[in-house]
Amino acid sequence: MREIPGIPYRFKDPDLLTQALSHRSLGRFNNERLEFLGDSILNFVVSARLFELKTTEDEGDLSRLRARVVRGETLAELANGLKLGDYIKLGEGELKSGGYRRKSILADALEALMGAIYLDGGFASCEKVIGHVIAPVMQNLPDAAELKDPKTRLQEYLQGEGLALPEYHLLSDEGPPHRKNFLVQCSSENAGFSVTGEGRSRRKAEQVAAAAALQFILGDTKK
Amino acid sequence: MREIPGIPYRFKDPDLLTQALSHRSLGRFNNERLEFLGDSILNFVVSARLFELKTTEDEGDLSRLRARVVRGETLAELANGLKLGDYIKLGEGELKSGGYRRKSILADALEALMGAIYLDGGFASCEKVIGHVIAPVMQNLPDAAELKDPKTRLQEYLQGEGLALPEYHLLSDEGPPHRKNFLVQCSSENAGFSVTGEGRSRRKAEQVAAAAALQFILGDTKK
Numbered sequence: 057m058r059e060i061p062g063i064p065y066r067f068k069d070p071d072l073l074t075q076a077l078s079h080r081s082l083g084r085f086n087n088e089r090l091e092f093l094g095d096s097i098l099n100f101v102v103s104a105r106l107f108e109l110k111t112t113e114d115e116g117d118l119s120r121l122r123a124r125v126v127r128g129e130t131l132a133e134l135a136n137g138l139k140l141g142d143y144i145k146l147g148e149g150e151l152k153s154g155g156y157r158r159k160s161i162l163a164d165a166l167e168a169l170m171g172a173i174y175l176d177g178g179f180a181s182c183e184k185v186i187g188h189v190i191a192p193v194m195q196n197l198p199d200a201a202e203l204k205d206p207k208t209r210l211q212e213y214l215q216g217e218g219l220a221l222p223e224y225h226l227l228s229d230e231g232p233p234h235r236k237n238f239l240v241q242c243s244s245e246n247a248g249f250s251v252t253g254e255g256r257s258r259r260k261a262e263q264v265a266a267a268a269a270l271q272f273i274l275g276d277t278k279k
Numbered sequence: 280m281r282e283i284p285g286i287p288y289r290f291k292d293p294d295l296l297t298q299a300l301s302h303r304s305l306g307r308f309n310n311e312r313l314e315f316l317g318d319s320i321l322n323f324v325v326s327a328r329l330f331e332l333k334t335t336e337d338e339g340d341l342s343r344l345r346a347r348v349v350r351g352e353t354l355a356e357l358a359n360g361l362k363l364g365d366y367i368k369l370g371e372g373e374l375k376s377g378g379y380r381r382k383s384i385l386a387d388a389l390e391a392l393m394g395a396i397y398l399d400g401g402f403a404s405c406e407k408v409i410g411h412v413i414a415p416v417m418q419n420l421p422d423a424a425e426l427k428d429p430k431t432r433l434q435e436y437l438q439g440e441g442l443a444l445p446e447y448h449l450l451s452d453e454g455p456p457h458r459k460n461f462l463v464q465c466s467s468e469n470a471g472f473s474v475t476g477e478g479r480s481r482r483k484a485e486q487v488a489a490a491a492a493l494q495f496i497l498g499d500t501k502k
Contacts, residue, residue, distance in 0.1 A: 089330065092338040096326035096345075103319035104397070107312065115315040122319075174327070179402055 062138040063169065065185045067176050074145075076172035079161055081147030087168035094171030095126075097179075101186040102126055105194060117200035124203060125193050131163035134189060140165055206266035210242075213273070220245035222269065224262045227252065240265045249273060285361040286392065288408045290399050297368075299395035302384055304370030310391035317394030318349075320402075324409040325349055328417060340423035347426060348416050354386035357412060363388055429489035433465075436496070443468035445492065447485050450475065463488045472496060 057074070058067045067073045072090075080086040102125045106118050113121070124130065135141070141158070144165050166189070174182040201209070210222055227239040238258045242265035243250035249272045253265025280297070281290045290296045295313075303309040325348045329341050336344070347353065358364070364381070367388050389412070397405040424432070433445055450462040461481045465488035466473035472495045476488025 088338040089341065092341045093326055093330045096323040100319040100323040103316055107316045107394075115311040118312065118315045171330075179406075183402075 057143075060138065060140070060143055060169075063185060064188055065173050065177065065181065067172070069176050072172040072176050073169075076168040077140075077144050077165060079144060079146045079150060079165070081150035082145055083147065087165060090168035090171035090175075091164045092171070093174065094167035094169065097174050097182060098167060098170050098186060099126055101183050102190065105187070105190075109194070110200070113200050117203075120203035121197060121200055124198065125190060128160055128163040130193055131166050132159040134193065135162035135166040137192070138166075138189070140169075206263050206270055210266040210269050213270070214244060214247055217247075219247040222247075222266065224265065226258060226261075229258070242266055242269050244269075247273065280366075283361065283363070283366055283392075286408060287411055288396050288400065288404065290395070292399055295395040295399050296392075299391040300363075300367050300388060302367060302369045302373060302388070304373040305368055306370065310388060313391035313394035313398075314387045315394070316397065317390035317392065320397050320405055321390060321393050321409060321413075322349055324406050325413065328410070328413075332417070333423070336423050340426075343426035344420055344423055347421065348413060351383055351386040353416055354389050355382040357416065358385035358389040360415070361389075361412070363392075429486050429493055433489040433492050436493070437467060437470055440470075442470040445470075445489065447488065449481060449484075452481070465489055465492050467492075470496065 058070050059065060060073070075085060076087050076090050076094075078086045080088055099122070102122050103118070106113075106121050106125075110118060110121065140162055144161060146161070150161070170182060170186055170189075173185050204212075207222075214221055222242050222244050225241045225243075227241050229236050229238045231237050235256075237254060237256065238261040239252060239254050240258065240261040241250060241252050242262065249269050251265055251268040251272055253261045253263070253268055255261035255264050281293050282288060283296070298308060299310050299313050299317075301309045303311055322345070325345050326341070329336075329344050329348075333341060333344065363385055367384060369384070373384070393405060393409055393412075396408050427435075430445075437444055445465050445467050448464045448466075450464050452459050452461045454460050458479075460477060460479065461484040462475060462477050463481065463484040464473060464475050465485065472492050474488055474491040474495055476484045476486070476491055478484035478487050
């Protein structure tokens with residue numbers, strides 16, 4: 057086999073394609089080193105495209121957008137669209153596993169494939185293929201602001217309005233050490249809100265409280 | 280200015296070089312977006328070189344070696360060797376700061392410079408420059424095994440010797456919630472050791488205990 061339908065690249069060395077599709081459950085000849093390589097070239101090509109495309113976003117926005125593109129969930133969806141699962145070779149034990157394992161196997165194989173194409177055809181060929189593969193995601197990027205966490209968004213909103221910054225107070229942390237529940241209050245001196253959030257960590261509870269504050273202020277439903 | 284002594288690249292667009300050397304303390308025209316781009320190309324070029332150079336290492340070893348090369352401390356040393364500090368432009372407030380801040384400013388500027396070279400001269404030029412800049416580090420890479428954390432090294436050593444795996448027991452966690460001190464015991468059924476480690480988290484205490492066990496078994500002094 058020298059190519060996969062949907063991926064516009066024909067391998068000179070078919071062994072590289074075979075290796076990219078070989079899960080570690082098969083043994084020593086597997087795609088893990090190729091995945092290491094492919095992950096880093098994917099990361100770079102996505103960074104370069106975002107840099108070009110998003111000319112006014114700061115580096116924080118660029119990082120959040122990149123994380124959205126290269127996260128396992130996105131890559132698994134892309135791999136699914138390419139029916140990559142039909143070509144991946146698994147060892148006995150893995151054949152039965154489903155769900156999360158399967159998603160990460162798909163994402164890893166897609167990365168390994170990009171590493172194999174780089175080795176087989178060089179940077180320019182691989183860059184083109186990556187551009188083709190990620191196109192569906194790049195055409196539907198969310199607004200960079202949406203990717204910010206609620207605390208950051210709340211702080212930036214209040215700053216922009218010239219209002220007092222939010223304050224977070226721990227109201228209680230109850231339960232045994234490994235199953236604590238945190239209750240946090242979030243308020244602003246002159247923005248006229250005081251809401252609470254609950255979570256399994258103080259950090260999580262603060263984010264939930266900030267999301268509640270945004271919802272209160274803006275009728276905002278994004279979490 | 281179109282070039283920096285020690286970096287074998289002459290810019291077509293001198294503004295890109297100026298921007299790469301402009302710290303964010305100067306204002307809106309700064310090197311943060313270029314740093315985002317440069318970080319990702321550096322990461323990729325280092326990954327590709329390690330892949331080529333270290334043909335028997337697994338992806339875990341490759342990741343640890345890469346982390347060693349691209350970490351801020353290493354980049355700051357390389358930037359120092361290039362006297363990059365003589366060319367970086369800082370705003371008023373930053374001029375007085377030293378130590379850690381200065382190190383990260385140097386590392387960030389080196390990354391930004393690589394991003395600027397990529398934009399100015401393309402991938403192949405940038406790849407060559409990166410190869411030149413990182414050469415001192417690539418020629419002195421540590422053994423991949425040395426970069427593993429003590430728990431991993433202890434487990435692999437015991438496995439290799441056919442001995443029982445280490446067990447970790449929390450002996451105590453004392454102090455107020457935000458300043459707890461953890462004491463952990465590490466022992467192996469038939470490897471003949473029982474040592475303790477202390478730390479500010481359970482994880483840290485386990486690593487300290489594993490390092491003590493390695494020292495006990497091997498006279499090993501690496502932490």
